Amino acid sequence: MSGGEKFDVIVVGGGPSGISTGYFLAKKGFDVVVLERGEDIGTKNMFGGRIYSHVFDNYFPGWRSEAPIERWDEREKFTVLCKEDSISITFNKESSSEHSSFTAFLSKFLKWMANYAESSGALILPGVKVDRILFDENGGVIGVEAGGDRLESDYVVIGEGVNTVLLEAMGLKSRPSPDDVAVGVKEVIKLSRNVINQRFGLEDGEGIAEFLIGSPVNKFYGGGFLYTMDEYVTIGAVVKLRHIYDAELNIMDLAELLRTHKYIYGLLREGTLVEYSAHLVGENVSKLYSGKPYGDGYLIVGDAAGTLINTGFTIRGVDYAVESGRLASIAIEKSHSDGDRSEKHLSYYKRLLDASIIGRSVKKFSRVSSLLSNPRIHHQYVDLTCELFSQIYSVGEESPSLREAFNMAKRGRVGLLRMLLDLINVWRSL
Amino acid sequence: MDILSVEKRLSLVRFRIHEKPHIVIDVSKCEECDYKVCVKACPAGLFSIDDEGRLHFNYEGCFECGTCRIVCPNEAISWEYPPGGFGVSLGFG
Numbered sequence: 001m002s003g004g005e006k007f008d009v010i011v012v013g014g015g016p017s018g019i020s021t022g023y024f025l026a027k028k029g030f031d032v033v034v035l036e037r038g039e040d041i042g043t044k045n046m047f048g049g050r051i052y053s054h055v056f057d058n059y060f061p062g063w064r065s066e067a068p069i070e071r072w073d074e075r076e077k078f079t080v081l082c083k084e085d086s087i088s089i090t091f092n093k094e095s096s097s098e099h100s101s102f103t104a105f106l107s108k109f110l111k112w113m114a115n116y117a118e119s120s121g122a123l124i125l126p127g128v129k130v131d132r133i134l135f136d137e138n139g140g141v142i143g144v145e146a147g148g149d150r151l152e153s154d155y156v157v158i159g160e161g162v163n164t165v166l167l168e169a170m171g172l173k174s175r176p177s178p179d180d181v182a183v184g185v186k187e188v189i190k191l192s193r194n195v196i197n198q199r200f201g202l203e204d205g206e207g208i209a210e211f212l213i214g215s216p217v218n219k220f221y222g223g224g225f226l227y228t229m230d231e232y233v234t235i236g237a238v239v240k241l242r243h244i245y246d247a248e249l250n251i252m253d254l255a256e257l258l259r260t261h262k263y264i265y266g267l268l269r270e271g272t273l274v275e276y277s278a279h280l281v282g283e284n285v286s287k288l289y290s291g292k293p294y295g296d297g298y299l300i301v302g303d304a305a306g307t308l309i310n311t312g313f314t315i316r317g318v319d320y321a322v323e324s325g326r327l328a329s330i331a332i333e334k335s336h337s338d339g340d341r342s343e344k345h346l347s348y349y350k351r352l353l354d355a356s357i358i359g360r361s362v363k364k365f366s367r368v369s370s371l372l373s374n375p376r377i378h379h380q381y382v383d384l385t386c387e388l389f390s391q392i393y394s395v396g397e398e399s400p401s402l403r404e405a406f407n408m409a410k411r412g413r414v415g416l417l418r419m420l421l422d423l424i425n426v427w428r429s430l
Numbered sequence: 431m432d433i434l435s436v437e438k439r440l441s442l443v444r445f446r447i448h449e450k451p452h453i454v455i456d457v458s459k460c461e462e463c464d465y466k467v468c469v470k471a472c473p474a475g476l477f478s479i480d481d482e483g484r485l486h487f488n489y490e491g492c493f494e495c496g497t498c499r500i501v502c503p504n505e506a507i508s509w510e511y512p513p514g515g516f517g518v519s520l521g522f523g
């Protein structure tokens with residue numbers, strides 16, 4: 001045995017949930033180390049671009065003036081991408097002065113979170129990959145092995161992300177199926193602040209969050225996104241892995257086809273691509289969350305515990321991951337003070353999760369994933385909408401009435417009864 | 431309109447490549463695979479099929495997303511994260 005130092009808690013993974021766990025435990029006086037395999041904090045992390053602020057407002061005093069916030073989301077836009085045309089609806093949040101979400105780069109945001117946690121006493125070590133979790137003869141966790149070294153601790157918290165390679169190797173989780181997870185691809189495009197403000201109708205510090213369906217992401221029944229940063233725009237798409245098998249496109253081409261769609265291309269012209277990346281995203285919320293995120297001496301937090309929720313309109317990733325880290329710290333504090341680190345005692349963490357905003361959201365939004373997989377939403381209804389608008393606004397000698405335009409657009413695409421049933425399904429899923 | 435190749439896009443990203451591949455493919459399991467869905471699914475385009483139908487893979491340029499290991503229907507992919515400090519290193523994320 002090398003080393004000899006023993007920690008109260010070892011956290012595996014320096015993403016949102018892991019750093020959060022380290023921060024909240026350090027604040028409670030625990031001797032905690034966060035091990036991150038990336039060469040620096042944030043280098044393995046990727047997301048669309050938006051973070052909801054409630055958890056930071058509640059528990060990170062002073063964060064609004066310190067954190068690397070790009071823009072506060074003032075506008076929400078929904079756009080249907082036709083082959084060349086597009087149709088958008090924008091919601092302008094003028095009535096509420098309180099901001100609830102902002103855009104950020106996750107790599108930069110996590111570096112800030114890590115600094116914040118360190119000033120509360122957490123030790124954060126990048127460049128260290130945990131190879132296995134160590135158990136005693138009774139099956140209780142006693143520490144981890146990393147790069148040939150053994151590190152001992154009373155508790156291990158695993159926040160390794162949605163791609164649960166370590167948990168699977170340790171037999172603590174089964175591999176997700178292609179129905180459970182999606183792949184997200186993303187591009188970061190550099191533009192000047194003024195150009196972004198002009199093209200999107202924004203003031204300095206104000207941002208827009210856009211949700212896209214249609215061409216080309218409908219080839220995979222997926223959805224797209226666009227977020228404005230201070231001097232960058234991020235665009236990307238999320239595609240359930242199951243939908244890749246029969247698609248006629250390669251995932252590697254998807255982000256570029258999206259970027260060069262006429263609508264996006266116009267918004268981003270003269271921009272420079274500065275980063276392309278990809279990451280898995282949880283999709284089948286109820287299945288990914290249903291596992292047991294605790295055992296003798298260990299807890300699982302964040303995406304590895306299925307805390308990411310896709311509500312259909314918004315994805316709650318970072319904020320729920322941070323919240324799960326906070327709940328883990330509460331469960332560990334209680335377990336420690338009761339002197340009982342058994343699985344039975346730590347099941348308290350699961351009860352905390354279930355009663356939290358995370359557990360409540362899982363229940364509420366469990367059917368969204370299957371709803372968004374309905375191929376008619378991505379093809380027939382997109383085509384119908386595009387054709388309808390094209391008919392209404394293709395004014396020649398005589399304008400078509402709305403009914404005429406609808407009937408022309410609908411022809412041969414989908415029956416009225418089918419549409420009615422889909423509408424009922426949408427209603428029941430939301 | 432100008433579509434940037436995946437090679438060009440990967441050249442924008444920092445990869446600290448370890449000499450030992452973190453992903454190893456048992457290509458004998460790929461010979462009878464009709465799907466070869468890994469080729470379509472890899473966002474970095476690291477899988478390819480040659481003229482004789484054989485599968486090739488290069489681990490350099492891997493985002494470590496895990497897509498390939500989940501879509502593979504034959505469990506032909508043994509997949510680990512690269513050692514600490516190695517692999518993809520994103521600046522924006």
